[in-house]
Amino acid sequence: MSIKKNIKEQQKQSIESHKVIVIHGPNLNMLGEREPDKYGTVTLSDINNGLVKLGEKLGLIVETFQSNHEGLIVDKIQETSKIYQGVIINPAAYTHTSIAIRDALLLLEVPIIEVHLSNIFKRENFRHKSMISDIATGTLCGFGHLGYYMALEAISNLLIK
Numbered sequence: 663m664s665i666k667k668n669i670k671e672q673q674k675q676s677i678e679s680h681k682v683i684v685i686h687g688p689n690l691n692m693l694g695e696r697e698p699d700k701y702g703t704v705t706l707s708d709i710n711n712g713l714v715k716l717g718e719k720l721g722l723i724v725e726t727f728q729s730n731h732e733g734l735i736v737d738k739i740q741e742t743s744k745i746y747q748g749v750i751i752n753p754a755a756y757t758h759t760s761i762a763i764r765d766a767l768l769l770l771e772v773p774i775i776e777v778h779l780s781n782i783f784k785r786e787n788f789r790h791k792s793m794i795s796d797i798a799t800g801t802l803c804g805f806g807h808l809g810y811y812m813a814l815e816a817i818s819n820l821l822i823k
């Protein structure tokens with residue numbers, strides 16, 4: 663094995679136990695059927711399966727969670743601090759309204775990547791405001807489902823450093 667490959671392998675092993683949670687907010691369970699012109703035709707389970715597979719390649723354990731209920735999302739974020747080393751979150755409509763989700767995320771000391779399938783800045787004015795962008799490590803929007811994979815790559819890079 664070349665030295666470069668060996669170092670990569672060692673890095674992969676050193677983050678092997680890192681767990682990442684991907685949290686999807688309301689109505690994202692309807693992806694595939696829901697406004698495909700804006701959100702695409704890929705389903706949530708396709709995205710989740712793709713994330714788990716990519717996680718395996720990157721040496722990360724990926725778990726996923728979807729809820730239509732703000733309080734359940736807050737509960738999940740509260741659990742996160744003890745279990746996961748990274749968070750990817752698309753709070754969907756709660757992005758624009760939820761101080762509760764923002765406050766829960768403020769409890770965390772791990773990288774948080776905000777993802778939106780659509781480019782929220784190209785849409786209605788009320789979608790331009792995100793309650794979490796200024797506390798997230800980074801935000802990806804407008805890349806459709808690929809944004810989730812980009813977010814996982816980003817977390818992997820942040821955890822390796």
Ligand code: DQA
Pocket residue numbers: 688689690752753754755756757777778779780781782789
């Ligand atoms: C969304 C954008 C939100 O404005 C909207 O309410 C969603 C999905 C996105 O992924 O583009 O439900 O978060």
